[in-house]
Amino acid sequence: MIAAWERLASATVGGRPLAATRVLYAIGALWLLRTDHRRFATGFDPDRLHLDWPLVGGHLRGLPPTLVEGAWVIGALLLIVGIVPRVGAAAVTLSAFAFYAVDRQHYGNGGYFIVLIGMLLVLADSGASATPWGPDRRRASWWPAFLLASQLTIVYLYAGVQKFRHSSLTGDTIAWQLHGPLVDRIGWSHLPVALNLLGGIAELFCAIALWFALTRKLAVVVGVILHVGILCFLRWSPDMAAFAFASWSLYPAFWAASGPLAEELARWRAARSPADPAPEPVRRSATA
Amino acid sequence: MEAGDASDDPRRRRRRAVWVGLVVGGWLAIQLAVPAIALVERGGKPRPRTFAWQMFSHQLEAPAESFTVTTASGSRAVDVRPLLTGPMRREIRYAPALVPKLCEDPAVLSVTVTDVESGTTTVACR
Numbered sequence: 435m436i437a438a439w440e441r442l443a444s445a446t447v448g449g450r451p452l453a454a455t456r457v458l459y460a461i462g463a464l465w466l467l468r469t470d471h472r473r474f475a476t477g478f479d480p481d482r483l484h485l486d487w488p489l490v491g492g493h494l495r496g497l498p499p500t501l502v503e504g505a506w507v508i509g510a511l512l513l514i515v516g517i518v519p520r521v522g523a524a525a526v527t528l529s530a531f532a533f534y535a536v537d538r539q540h541y542g543n544g545g546y547f548i549v550l551i552g553m554l555l556v557l558a559d560s561g562a563s564a565t566p567w568g569p570d571r572r573r574a575s576w577w578p579a580f581l582l583a584s585q586l587t588i589v590y591l592y593a594g595v596q597k598f599r600h601s602s603l604t605g606d607t608i609a610w611q612l613h614g615p616l617v618d619r620i621g622w623s624h625l626p627v628a629l630n631l632l633g634g635i636a637e638l639f640c641a642i643a644l645w646f647a648l649t650r651k652l653a654v655v656v657g658v659i660l661h662v663g664i665l666c667f668l669r670w671s672p673d674m675a676a677f678a679f680a681s682w683s684l685y686p687a688f689w690a691a692s693g694p695l696a697e698e699l700a701r702w703r704a705a706r707s708p709a710d711p712a713p714e715p716v717r718r719s720a721t722a
Numbered sequence: 723m724e725a726g727d728a729s730d731d732p733r734r735r736r737r738r739a740v741w742v743g744l745v746v747g748g749w750l751a752i753q754l755a756v757p758a759i760a761l762v763e764r765g766g767k768p769r770p771r772t773f774a775w776q777m778f779s780h781q782l783e784a785p786a787e788s789f790t791v792t793t794a795s796g797s798r799a800v801d802v803r804p805l806l807t808g809p810m811r812r813e814i815r816y817a818p819a820l821v822p823k824l825c826e827d828p829a830v831l832s833v834t835v836t837d838v839e840s841g842t843t844t845v846a847c848r
Contacts (some may be wrong), residue, residue: 440735443742476807483805485819539808541772550753557745577742581749588750592757592775602779610783633778668778677777 438698442580445694446573449562451686453516455582456523456560458686460513462679463526463548467506469673470533470540474499478536485538494536505529519561527552544673547589547680554582566686579690583644586684590641597634605630613669629667636660644688647696654685768838772813782838785810787817790834791824792844797834800824821845 476482480495509525512518530549534540558578563570601607605626612626622628636656643653661678668674760774769786770776787810789800802820803810810816817835824833825847834844 436739439743440739443739444735473808479807482807483819483823484807485814485816537807538772538814539806539811541811541813543775543777546773554749577746581746584750585753588753588757589775592761593777593779596761596776596779599779601781606781607779610781611778630778664778 438702442576442694442698445576447576447579447690447693449559449570449572449574450566450568451688451690452558452560452574452579452582453563454566454686455558455683456513456516456519456555457566458679458683459548459551459555460510460522460526462544462676462683463506463510463513463530463552465679466530466544466548466673466676467503467510469676470545471503473540474503474533477533477540478502484536487535487538490535494532497532497536502529502532506533513555513560516561516564520556520559523552523555523560527556542671542673544677544680547677550585551582551680551683554578554585558582574690576691576694579687580695582684582687583691586681586687587641587644589681590637594634594637594641597630597637602630602634603627608633608668611669612667614666616666629663633660633664644685645692645695647692650688650692657681657685770813780812782812786812786838787815788836789817789820789824790836791827791830792832792834793829794831817843 478495478497478499480492484492484495486492505525506529509522509527509529512522513526527549530545530552534542534545534549555578559572559574562572562574596602599607605624608626608630612629617625637660640653640657640660643649644657661681665674665678757774760771761776764771764774768780768782770780770782789802790797791800802816802824805820805823806816815837817837821833821835824830825845830847832844832846834842836842
């Protein structure tokens with residue numbers, strides 16, 4: 435076990451999946467900024483009512499909103515072009531943190547997710563490949579990709595499990611949020627129950643299936659349908675689209691994260707059956 | 723799987739494994755514990771909790787708190803949205819910040835807060 439972890443801790447992966455993560459994340463971050471933009475002026479205004487977070491208090495009030503927004507935009511652009519992407523991720527993370535930490539009223543799951551992924555992208559070498567289609571400049575460490583993928587699994591698991599609370603199963607949590615022409619056209623009384631159930635199953639399926647090569651592509655399709663379905667059926671909230679992009683940005687990380695894990699699993703299986711020799715370490719491609 | 727430079731020296735490799743283990747284990751532990759604690763704290767209560775990844779899993783159509791002020795001429799419900807910098811979020815308890823704000827009006831004698839979880843409380847302003 436210790437030897438396996440030592441190998442994983444030193445393992446490297448191709449850079450293209452992380453480059454895709456970086457670019458999709460930056461799009462999500464820019465979308466989030468676009469939706470929150472009009473709240474920046476009042477958000478940092480010391481004369482407005484603020485609801486402080488513990489620890490942070492009122493320390494961030496009075497920050498120039500243009501400085502925070504500027505850092506956010508520049509950071510996202512650095513991530514998109516792949517130049518000093520760690521600096522870009524740090525700029526997005528710090529500016530997003532400043533906006534969300536200055537006032538509890540700014541909290542949203544999309545914004546929180548953007549901050550968490552940004553922190554992980556500071557750790558990851560997402561610039562190992564200049565673009566999602568390559569070529570690789572160098573190999574990237576495996577473990578940040580593993581954390582990025584694990585983060586999405588955790589989010590989907592918690593979100594999915596809560597779709598199976600009693601109040602959710604009755605459709606009460608969805609019914610009041612249904613919105614849009616699709617809902618009017620379908621007009622089915624059990625639509626809230628069905629959407630809640632399908633959403634929960636999709637989230638739990640994606641949380642697990644993204645880890646396995648056999649089911650990964652299907653999970654990506656299901657995940658895309660899940661988030662597009664949320665946007666089509668439910669009442670619009672500012673950070674819903676950003677949350678979708680943030681979630682999608684982590685799908686490529688599963689390609690990078692799962693390769694070394696699969697090799698360790700194969701090695702473990704081989705060790706248990708002495709007839710099969712342990713696999714030789716191989717240079718694994720980005721799409722392993 | 724390809725090992726980096728750390729694989730050349732067993733001691734460096736071991737040290738790297740320990741550091742990576744601490745970072746990975748620490749991150750995952752926090753990310754698993756924070757929503758779990760929030761959900762345990764929520765229990766069966768209607769108000770969602772922050773950091774708990776509760777997407778579309780609460781049934782509060784209206785905000786979780788409503789405010790009524792009492793003046794010499796009677797009581798009236800207050801629309802607090804103009805005082806806020808965003809939409810009223812159901813996770814947040816606004817009363818600790820909003821009651822003092824509403825009491826700043828010298829005409830207001832008391833503020834009554836109706837919260838979906840803690841019920842109705844009245845705070846005297848003066």
